[in-house]
Amino acid sequence: MIDRIIARQTDLIAALDAFDADAVVAASRALAEALAALPEEKEAVDSEQVAYGMKQAEAARIRVKYLTAWNRQKIDRLSELRGHS
Known part of the structure; x- marks a missing residue:
């Protein structure tokens, strides 16, 4: 299960890096679906995978903040060019 979430996070990061809005939306939806299925899973989760998943989430957060x-x-620059402050 955690592998599926990490794969969706990787897709989201790739979409963010590509500045592809449609891919960001699709990857976000896929990640949300994977996360929604998480409570249904009863398998043991490797703590290293969880730590990696958290790092992936932080990487995506940083990219979103940057964008x-x-x-x-x-x-703001376009507004300045149009004469608005």
Whole structure:
């Protein structure tokens, strides 16, 4: 189960790195579905896999934060060019 979540996280990170909005949406949905199925699974979870999954989540969070700031800068710059402060 955790392998499926890590694979979906990897897909999401790749989509974020590619700046592909459609792929980000699709990967986000796939990750949400994998996470929703987690409570149904009763298999033992390897603590190393969980730690890796947490690092993947942090990597995705950092990318989203970066892209948010990057988009904000672009919007602010366009606003300046149009004469708005």
